[in-house]
Each structure stands twice: as structure tokens, then as C-alpha cells.
Amino acid sequence: MVAQIVRETVDLGNYTLTRVMRQLDGACGWLSMDGCPIIREICDSGVRGGGIRELGNSARELHLYEEGKGKTTAPVISNHDFVVCKIFVGAALAHDFHDFAFAAHRQVPESSLVLELLFLCCYCWRQVRGVKASSDRIEDQEQLYIMGELEIEKHAQYINNLEKKKDFESMVMEHLRMSGAYWGLTTLDLMGKIEDVDQEVVVSWVLQCQHDCGGFSGNVGHDPHILYTLSAVQILALLDKLDVIDADKIASYIMGLQQEDGSFAGDEWGEIDTRFSYCAICCLSILHRLDKIDVGKATQYIASCKNFDGGFGCTPGGESHAGQIFCCVGALAISGALTHVDRDLLGWWLCEREVKTGGLNGRPEKLADVCYSWWVLSSLIMIDRVHWISKEKLKNFILDCQDREHGGISDRPDDAVDVFHTFFGVAGLSFLEYPGLKPIDPAYALPVHVVDRIFFGKPHKQ
């Protein structure tokens, strides 16, 4: 079946917006930010290489992002008559920055009140979305925002109980217990619940999984692999215990896995995959040992796995897949080589992963799955295109996948929960600025405060 692409232009008075919609499943996205003259004006005036990225639900402010500088402080004022200060949370529900920028630019005098901004924003939003103006629409949206509740206590309990029960599920998971521990512990930290964990026990178990070669296995008595080596290092970083390991030993294990063409093997058996390139680069970066490998060759190899659709595969010529794209974009972001990415082309492919339910899939024609909230969102954030998808709908899709009684999150509504999807669901909600969750770093897949501690040495726990 060929997806029919419908182009639609929306006349906003002085400007025309172009919207592109895929008819097959109703997935839609903006053709390009550059299609919006206001955005272009902003990018051209003082804010180099960045642009508007996100309207924070929690911050309720408009931010601009600058390459290399991160979030600028609000309020943002550019050097024309586009002046925006604080806005009401309802405005965040307008999803699309264009609408807001248009409203502000065209109709709001400099000293406008917050509520006027909200009104205009939603008015414009209706025009662009083709929704008929009706006063109940805003309330609907606000209610959605308040209604969808994350069952933080239940999920924390679910994760803590996983360790205690020795049933079939935990036996199946035994060989990848290291990754399970990383998913569970990171989820607890994002929810502010990691203090309940006996950290000493975790650290001593992690250390028992290290082998003489420097690599870590998924559990005691299993073979070492780069996947579990990264998980082990991430766990120790999370618990602020990186000083208990010999970083050089781990670095030499990873060095030994790099191949002549720059790629990485997962272990001594030699399977090659861009996932392992990500593991190598992320792990060494956390350990401050990135100079131990040939980063140039490593990024060249990743670039050679890029496809015509802007995505990446596991080896050259391999089909684009959202999980693989996260690995490649993440590795390139960490090594400062995002120039290999065609942001608009890839952004378009990624935002097409949005399906009617609001969830995201990993490849065309596949079902939506909570874990893609992570793979797709993190990639979109890294390439600065996250505003191309509908955040509210995705938030509700993830919240619908919770087991509200026993805790945990599943791949899609009413399926069985597992720790993997619980992590990706909570991490996805963190990207969506769900209230009460700590922010997570899209490249390192660790809470932002942990990444800050690794690279800026602040603030340490006593």
C-alpha cells in the first residue's frame, strides 16, 4: 500500500504555513520549520544554529536553544516585534510553535497579558489544525493534562519487587540482569525513588560481573559483552560509584573490540552492529576515555550506515529502524559528529512514526510501542526536531499503557508489563516534561543531574 501524502496550506493572513499529512494513518508533521518565516527570522537574528525548540509544560516559558549553549534563559526576546514572556500552560498544549509564534508576532502588542497570549495561541492553533473554534476545546485539553496520572508509587513498588521474586520472568531475564538493573534503577531515579534501593548490594553485585578482560557480563557467571559493560558503567555512574572501578581496564576491553573499519564487535564472537558503536562511545565518554579509540573511524563507520531516508541501520545497507537510529545519532552526538545527520530528512522519517493512537512505531507499517517513545523522542531531541510530533497524544498513549493496579508499563495498552517498557515509558514521559519526573539526557540515557556530575563534577552526594 502506498501512503498518499496530502499537502495542505493554511493561510494565516500575512503568512502561509504548509502542513504535510500522510493519509494512510493520519500521521502528520510540518514540512519544515524553515517554512515558517518567523522561525527563520529568529534563527537569522542572533540565535545562531539553534531556533525554537520546545515549549516547556513545567517551565511555562518559551525557550530558544543555541548550539553549544543549551537552553537560554526566558523570557526570550528577539530583535523584532516578537516579544514573548511567560505563558499559561494551556498554550503549551497548542503543540506547534509556529502557531504561537504567529499569534505573538502578528497580534500581540509588547505589553500583552498572559491570558491574551493563551487565547490567541489557541485560536491560531485551531486554525492550523482545522479545528472549529469553540470555547470548550481549551478546557478539554487542560483536562487531559491533569487527568493522565503517572502511578509513581506503584511503578516504584513494581521495580523493587522484581528483585525479590524468582519466578519464570526473572529466570528468562537472568542473562540480561545487568540491563534490567540499569532500566529499573534509572526509572527509580527519574521518579525520585532511588533512595529506597540498597546501593551497596547493587554495587558489589555489579563488580562480581566484571571479568579479567575488563568487560562485564549480564549476570554472575555469564560471558562479558559490550552491552552489559555499558549498563554496568551506567549503573555505577547513576549511583556515583565510578571511582570503584578501573576505568583503564574497561577502556582497553572496549578498544580491543574496535575493528579496522571503525566498527565495533559486541564481544569476542565478533558480531558487528552500530548498537555496539554506541555502547563503546557512550561508555568511554562516561569514563573520560574516548581518546582510547579511533573516534574518527568510528563515526565514519556510523555515517556509512546512513540510508536514503535519513535513517540508520545496523550495518551498511541495513534497513532504517528507530532503535538503531537512536544508537547512531546518540554516538554521533556524543562524539560531536552530528554533521553526518541530515536533520530535516531524518526528522521527517522519525515524526512519521507517530500513529493515530498518539503512540510511535519503530518502522513504517508497524504497531505503536512504548519503547519507541524513547528511541524516537531522544533522536528527535538530539537533532532538534521534537516539536514535529504531538506531545500530548504521545503522553496519553504512554499513560494508557500503565498497569494501574500492580505497577509497570507495557508495550501497548492492556499487554503484560516489563521493566524494559517501564523504563522507556517513564523516560519518554520525562522527555515530555511530565510533572514530578527528573529530566533525562537523550544521548547518555542517564538522568541529566548524573551527566552533569560526570562532566562538570557538580553536585556530589555526601
Ligand SMILES: [Zn+2]
Ligand atoms: Zn517495545
